[in-house]
Amino acid sequence: MNQPKGKPANPKDLTNKSRRTLLSRSVQVAGLAGVAALAPLYLSASSAFAASTSRELRVGYQKGLLSLLKGRGTLEKRLAPLGVAIKWIEFSAGPVQLEALSVGSIDFGDVGEAPPIFSQAAGSPLVYVAATVPRPSVEGVLVPGSSAIRNVADLKGKKIALNKGSNVHYFLVKLLEKAGLHYADVTPVWLSPADARAAFERGSVDAWAIWEPYLAAAQNTLSARILADAKGVVKNRAYYFSSRDYAQKNSDVLNIIIDELNQIDVWANANRGALSAELSGVLGLPKPVVDIMVGRSSFGTEAITKSILAEQQLIADTFLDLKLIPKKIDVKEAAPPWLAV
Missing domain, CATH: 3.40.190.10 (Periplasmic binding protein-like II)
Structure with missing residues (x-):
């Protein structure tokens, strides 16, 4: 890299090749004392180059x-x-x-x-x-296939498994609201998806608010029924x-x-x-x-x-x-x- 006469090289502007050339020429001119003086400059330039590209x-x-x-x-x-x-x-x-x-x-x-x-x-x-x-179609409330729960209003007084703070948490709130129920009308049971599936399968909860792929898996393997999904309720x-x-x-x-x-x-x-x-x-x-x-x-x-x-x-x-x-x-x-x- 050519520098204008009388203008020192800026270490941040040097390529690896030009730094080696500068150091080599300095060795020839200044000897060991020159190398000792220039080594920190070379290392500093190398560090700046690495920091700017990593x-x-x-x-x-x-x-x-x-x-x-x-x-x-x-x-x-x-x-x-x-x-x-x-x-x-x-x-x-x-x-x-x-x-x-x-x-x-x-x-x-x-x-x-x-x-x-x-x-x-x-x-x-x-x-x-x-x-x-x-x-909206990839989250829903599941009930067992044989459940007497036929609509959202039937969830009043029921235990519903869900993951606290998840997307289905908001969905459940708005679903109940649309059906004329209050959040306090149901009993949330805070469970992770794996634990909720187990509770749902053994009948410890009446319904399960869940997202995909757990939703499809429960339909396919547990004969669960989707009571409602989020269409017309939330965008999800x-x-x-x-x-x-x-x-x-x-x-x-x-x-x-x-x-x-x-x-x-x-x-x-x-x-x-x-x-x-x-x-x-x-x-x-x-x-x-x-x-x-x-x-x-x-x-x-x-x-x-x-x-x-x-x-x-x-x-x-x-x-x-x-x-x-x-x-x-x-x-x-x-x-x-x-x-x-």
């Missing part, structure tokens, strides 16, 4: 479309020119991912619509970076999130991963049979079960907008009224840095 994206994910992105390796290829290394960390549910974000263990993840509300209320640094299209979007600090410094990285996810959505919508086969292996479920889930799924990725944030604000206000969160939150404070609100 970044990391730690992706928290649940089994699903992010698993497909991980398996295909396309994200690694697109981020390699930016010097971004990727670390994949699997989680069992969205709330746990948000806890990991709060303690700085991940930079990106996917979650249902309700957990971010609890997370923001707890002081999480989360920002929404993208949303899925509405997916999923969200992709990051921390505010990471989003401010790495918007280029986030744009790429969102674009990759949207490409998978486009492919999935046009290739549902192939998607079922691939997800069957990822989820460890029989293909007929996955076929049910995929058949009623919607695919698509959308940018965060003011109207989408308003949807989340409704959830936050509902949870505040039910005293499920300790304080009122302004969802706009979790808007991505590039959205003017």
Whole structure:
């Protein structure tokens, strides 16, 4: 690299080759004393060069479309020119991912619509970076096939298993409201999906509010009946999130991963049979079960907008009224840095 006469080289501007050339010429001119003087300069320039080109994206994910992105390796290829290394960390549910974000263990993840509300209320640094299209058909309330419960109003006084703070938590609140019931008219039983299935199977609860693929699996293997899904009740979007600090410094990285996810959505919508086969292996479920889930799924990725944030604000206000969160939150404070609100 040629430098103008009389102008010293800036270490941050040097390529590896030019740094070696500079050091070699200095050895010839200055001898050992010159090397000793220039070595710190060379090391400092090398460190600055490495720091400017090495970044990391730690992706928290649940089994699903992010698993497909991980398996295909396309994200690694697109981020390699930016010097971004990727670390994949699997989680069992969205709330746990948000806890990991709060303690700085991940930079990106996917979650249902309700957990971010609890997370923001707890002081999480989360920002929404993208949303899925509405997916009301992939969550529902199940009852045993032989149950006398025939409509939502029949849930009054019944025990309903669900995961506290999950997307179905909000869905159940609004479903009861639509049927003229109050949240206090039922008895929630807080159970993880695996424990809820066991309780449902042995008859310890009367109903189970759950999402896919547990919904389809219970239909297929337990002869469970869907009492109601979320159509006409809630939109049931999923969200992709990051921390505010990471989003401010790495918007280029986030744009790429969102674009990759949207490409998978486009492919999935046009290739549902192939998607079922691939997800069957990822989820460890029989293909007929996955076929049910995929058949009623919607695919698509959308940018965060003011109207989408308003949807989340409704959830936050509902949870505040039910005293499920300790304080009122302004969802706009979790808007991505590039959205003017």
